[in-house]
Amino acid sequence: MNQDNLIKIFRVFVVVALIISLFINFNLLSRLEQIEFQVNQITTNQHNMMSEVSGQSNHIRDVMQDIKQQQSWISNIKMDLDAKKFENGQGEAAFEWQVKELEPGSEVVFHYAFGKIDEFTEIPAEEIQKGLYRASVPIEMDLKPRWEVDMRMDKQALEEQMEQYRLKYFVSVSYDEQSKSSEIQTKDIGDFGTSYYGILQVDLHKDQNNINVRFVNHHINESSFQIKEATIQKYENDTFIGEEKLELEPENNPPEERIGMYKMHQIEQYENMRLVMKVVYDNGKTFEKEIY
Template identity: 35%
Template structure:
């Protein structure tokens, strides 16, 4: 009998302990929820404060840039190309700027270098209206599409081939870059504007779009894909793509790509996979609707 009372008392103690534990857990859960709400509130406030600071910093920086520009002795130099001349592979680029502070007898010169030329060429600027100057610089360039080549291989050669492609892109950027600045001389004192640079490769891209070539090696199989992107919605587009398969300098055969999606703006061209062979050299030829043809060696990917 005494034993039964002891068991009942122990069970009652366990029940009370469980109820107390449950109440404590509920209270702790409620406090945790409150803490989470406070953390979320603080986080939202911090985000709003950060956005406000960034917005004010942007406004201050904009006003500061505007103030510096207003106080500067020269406005930014603008550049404009004559697109009608581009078809002949040459164009006159007009550079224009305003001198806000200068003497009438000052010598105003324009300095530029184009492509891989190291030395700047200087030419006297013409004052069109009071304080407004401009020059015309003749530039010859080969208009061609921007053409990027990617080579993917399962072997260790993949990295080196991609690296060569990157070097080629950098070489083309350097070839089409024009750098320039303005100098003003008076009484032996010379002021120079900051040097600016522009890449003119976009002129060819606007005329012939962009081409992306993928050469994929999967064991002994070779897959080649070509994608044409019509940048400016031109009527003159790529209509025919051919792969020229060489063995060193000997032409083995020509394979024409198949166009997928006639109405697509980005025109994808595919070719059936073929077996890799010794001394393989692959050249892609693209033909536009106006009859213009461009060729590019895509394997091995060489810097030209």
């Protein structure tokens, strides 16, 4: 066999090998695509299954919550606290609830603990109609706005205030020698004054010779009291040396925004300088806060 025939045979062998290799690669590629499709399908099915299980779990949880509420012997205890009924720091919190399971002659009692006191006080509940009860709790607290000076709040003071005005309460029902109680509910009312006096934001910008004061009053709801006058009281150490009145920016105070923005006020610096913000509300209440 001459060299030319060997070359031809080798070429045929190479061509056949390439064809076989292409066929094998094509089959492998097809199988890989099938495997990838199956993996994607499994992933999709798993995702759909997880979504369905999650949806069913949420539905079951909602149903169980509804069943629990329906089967509960007492409704949720609602609290009403009206700041406009507070006089000289004294007012009351009104509670109302419905007892669904009640034997004739049962005694319904409201229990509460206010502030840092852990011992509960008992007061008899008043039945205003069949199964519907209410109770009133005396509250002593100073309603006041929340100050945010230079966007730094005294969180510790705020937490202490919340703890001081923390209200815990529950209801008990007694009949013969049997007694049952609702779960203890907790309400923090230490920041309640904010609902009526708003948040007073004071931003200070200090340059070489002056202090620029930006004052903003944020109203929480429509029943908030309005500020009649806002002034900066100037002191040299403890000596009062005068005051400067802040002016509103009417164009930046749309009624629907519930915000009172005042013009930037500039005060020339001096030695031993102290600044106190003073606000007077339309109900006659006055509040002061040292800002510098």
